[in-house]
Amino acid sequence: MLKIDSLTVAYDDKVVLQNVSFDVQPGEILALIGPNGTGKSTLIRALSGVVPIASGQVSIDGQNLSELSANQRAKIMAVVPQARQLGGAFSVEQAVMMGRTPYLNWIGQESESDKAVVRLALEQTNLTGFADRQIAQLSGGEQQRVLLARALSQSTPVLLLDEPTNHLDLQHQTNLLSIVKRLAKEKELIVIVAMHDLNLVSFFADKVALLVNGELRGLGTPEKVMQKDAISAAYQTPVEIIQHPVTGAPIIFPQGILEQSE
Amino acid sequence: MIRQRPFLVNIIILLIAFTFSIALGAVFIHPSTILRILADQIPGINITPDWPNSFSAIILAVRLPRTVLVLLTGAALASSGAAYQGLFRNPLADPYLIGVASGAGLGAIFAMSLRWPMNLFGFYFIPVGAFIGAILTVVLVYSLARVNGLVPLTTLILAGVAVGAFASALTSFLMLRSDLQLHRAISFLLGGSPMTGWDPVIAALPYMVIGMGLLSVSGHALNILQFGEEEAKQMGLNVGRAKIFIIIVASLTTAVAVAFSGVIGFIGLIVPHTIRIIWGADYRRLISLSILGGGSALLFADMLARILIAPSSLPVGIVTALAGAPFFLWILRQAKREVFW
Numbered sequence: 001m002l003k004i005d006s007l008t009v010a011y012d013d014k015v016v017l018q019n020v021s022f023d024v025q026p027g028e029i030l031a032l033i034g035p036n037g038t039g040k041s042t043l044i045r046a047l048s049g050v051v052p053i054a055s056g057q058v059s060i061d062g063q064n065l066s067e068l069s070a071n072q073r074a075k076i077m078a079v080v081p082q083a084r085q086l087g088g089a090f091s092v093e094q095a096v097m098m099g100r101t102p103y104l105n106w107i108g109q110e111s112e113s114d115k116a117v118v119r120l121a122l123e124q125t126n127l128t129g130f131a132d133r134q135i136a137q138l139s140g141g142e143q144q145r146v147l148l149a150r151a152l153s154q155s156t157p158v159l160l161l162d163e164p165t166n167h168l169d170l171q172h173q174t175n176l177l178s179i180v181k182r183l184a185k186e187k188e189l190i191v192i193v194a195m196h197d198l199n200l201v202s203f204f205a206d207k208v209a210l211l212v213n214g215e216l217r218g219l220g221t222p223e224k225v226m227q228k229d230a231i232s233a234a235y236q237t238p239v240e241i242i243q244h245p246v247t248g249a250p251i252i253f254p255q256g257i258l259e260q261s262e
Numbered sequence: 263m264i265r266q267r268p269f270l271v272n273i274i275i276l277l278i279a280f281t282f283s284i285a286l287g288a289v290f291i292h293p294s295t296i297l298r299i300l301a302d303q304i305p306g307i308n309i310t311p312d313w314p315n316s317f318s319a320i321i322l323a324v325r326l327p328r329t330v331l332v333l334l335t336g337a338a339l340a341s342s343g344a345a346y347q348g349l350f351r352n353p354l355a356d357p358y359l360i361g362v363a364s365g366a367g368l369g370a371i372f373a374m375s376l377r378w379p380m381n382l383f384g385f386y387f388i389p390v391g392a393f394i395g396a397i398l399t400v401v402l403v404y405s406l407a408r409v410n411g412l413v414p415l416t417t418l419i420l421a422g423v424a425v426g427a428f429a430s431a432l433t434s435f436l437m438l439r440s441d442l443q444l445h446r447a448i449s450f451l452l453g454g455s456p457m458t459g460w461d462p463v464i465a466a467l468p469y470m471v472i473g474m475g476l477l478s479v480s481g482h483a484l485n486i487l488q489f490g491e492e493e494a495k496q497m498g499l500n501v502g503r504a505k506i507f508i509i510i511v512a513s514l515t516t517a518v519a520v521a522f523s524g525v526i527g528f529i530g531l532i533v534p535h536t537i538r539i540i541w542g543a544d545y546r547r548l549i550s551l552s553i554l555g556g557g558s559a560l561l562f563a564d565m566l567a568r569i570l571i572a573p574s575s576l577p578v579g580i581v582t583a584l585a586g587a588p589f590f591l592w593i594l595r596q597a598k599r600e601v602f603w
Contacts, residue, residue: 045492048495048496049495049496050492050495050496069500070495070498070499070500070501071498071499071500073498074497074498075498077496078496078497079493079496081493081496087488089538089543090485090488090542090543090544091542094485094544098485098486098489098497101482101486101497101498101499102497102498104482106479107479107482108479108481108482108483108485108546150497154497154498
């Protein structure tokens, strides 16, 4: 179990996250939602150890993560960064192999078992046929699968994703999220994902954490957290919520557009 | 074949460059004669000389040490250039363009002006001066050029030019104030006069072997750093330690090259780039290939420098600049399109 306990993060003197606490069980997908600049990415970065924690604690199965080196931490949690244009003239296989960094020896030599892990990660992300292609030549959706495969090859119990579907079209969004969801269940992964698209969240996540101005304003199932008033207040935009006719999941759409066009 | 066998191809090119570098000069010595003269040196092998006595003296005392020193210099500049490019994530980071070579030159001239004895013992200390100069320069340029955790092309080159110019000015001042032979010092700065004889080779060799050896094993860290420092850390790299390690080792390697061969530009730019285009950007391979390719490239440049205005010779730094500056502009245009970066 990943336990986040009263986490506070500050840049210079500005508090970006305040007293955030929640936990995530193996096999569970938690979505971080909230308006822009509310601390979702900061939370992901603080969990992965690239932003210092001002107070509070992050632990997995009782082990305090701040006591670990970058190498040890990278064996516990892997990060899929925000989608962006990837440069660097590496092949897909080379890029995914970089996820094996915490397991390689000091000259970065890979073993047969590293190669096997990479092959599996490529398979799980439907990239096997792309192994020798240059990442710079792939489409945005394919590149994002490469970053997912790289994170998977770190063989960690925790997977953090920072707005992984930004800039992706509907097909690639669905594709990426369904891979994550399947692996989370199969491999009992602890998954935390920062996301903007609330409708994708309600289909995809088991649990939602609503962050507003660095504070936790809601925690629970999508149905529980994504209520009309809470979402309207958080995003300062009146929304309507209806239920999906088949699954019952909340579907959210802003009223503003209707009103302003009238 | 060329793409599949990078090491074989580069070793063959290096052997050709090496042989011709020894063969060329005021008298041309046939490669087969060179081979026999060299073989004759190996204990247990005795070849009846069918060559003039002067040939073995020319080769063993003059051309061979010069060739080895030029080879080592080219290898050092190209491999440290590749490392700086990876570290700064910037295709234009060349020891010369980012001012490190000028800083090393300043350190070397400073060390020489302290009147160290010009014997083997004294030679071991010139690189120390050059190393201190190089490290100070790279740290200064890096901190000046860094914007929000990135080192953009423009600020890197501007900081490199400014700091390099400052170091060169200090160097000129030192040269005018001290009783160094001015001509020798100037052609040193132009990358013109690799020192002669075996002493500089023997003095450079241990530093070079250590420096290039350590650069060769930094390839994996450089690969990871291409995704940015934050992601590198998330993948388990100790980013701070890796960066300091690479800066120190690359600066040491550059410094030794400058200490014995002067300030030679563009080799650290042309060679890694050409290799990247042909054999890809995997730094684990790029560094080792740059060692081989850098040796060949500077040997060829040195041959041109000796041939172009024979019987006199040009500083090799002029040849590399003549070839390198247009290449630099070409990469600048490429970099805009971010083909390789």
